[in-house]
Amino acid sequence: MKIVRMVFTLLVLSLMISAVSLASDKAKDVTIKGEIVDVKCYLSGMMGGKGPQHEECAVACVKGGLPVGILDEKTGDVYTIVPARGMKGANEALLPYVAKTVTVKGKVIEKGGSRLLLYSSVEAAK
Numbered sequence: 001m002k003i004v005r006m007v008f009t010l011l012v013l014s015l016m017i018s019a020v021s022l023a024s025d026k027a028k029d030v031t032i033k034g035e036i037v038d039v040k041c042y043l044s045g046m047m048g049g050k051g052p053q054h055e056e057c058a059v060a061c062v063k064g065g066l067p068v069g070i071l072d073e074k075t076g077d078v079y080t081i082v083p084a085r086g087m088k089g090a091n092e093a094l095l096p097y098v099a100k101t102v103t104v105k106g107k108v109i110e111k112g113g114s115r116l117l118l119y120s121s122v123e124a125a126k
Contacts, residue, residue, distance in 0.1 A: 027107035027118065032072050032079065033125055034104075036097045039067040039080055055099035068094050070104055070117060079108065079117035094122065101125040 035050055038061035042049040047057045050071060062068055068090050069078045081090045084106055103126075106119035 027109045029106075030108050030117070031103060031105050032070055032117065033101065034073040035071045035099065035101055036081075036094055037069050037071050037078070038062050038098070039069040039078065041066075042069065042071065042078060050099070052099055058098045059095065062091050062095055062098050065089075065091060068098075070102070073101070077115065079115045081117045081119050084118040084120045090119065097122060097124065 036058075037050050037054075038058045041047060041054065041057060041061055048054045050058075067080050069080050071078050081094065081104065083090055083093070102122050102124055104117065104119050105121045106117050109116045109118065
């Protein structure tokens with residue numbers, strides 16, 4: 001019975017690794033310049049949703065755990081941002097950049113109308 005359970009566990013883990021690998025294969029490398037926004041306020045237009053006038057609200061929302069995104073200054077597209085590695089969200093790492101223009105490098109995955117940016121680096125825009 002223990003052998004069956006171990007084989008089953010290994011099979012499930014193999015399938016999970018394959019799924020992550022396939023998702024990574026479909027991802028495309030990008031460099032995006034834009035403003036770090038809290039996704040809820042930006043999409044709903046709450047309190048302006050972007051820019052320096054919205055910084056205090058955006059910081060509070062990001063500290064509270066709402067999703068962080070980047071508003072692409074060229075296209076106007078919004079990407080929800082998560083780290084490329086690890087199991088922790090991007091909120092704490094991106095907090096110093098909220099309502100500021102940055103350059104983010106990473107991979108984009110699109111599915112079902114959503115855009116996810118798996119970021120590998122972020123820096124203040126020059």
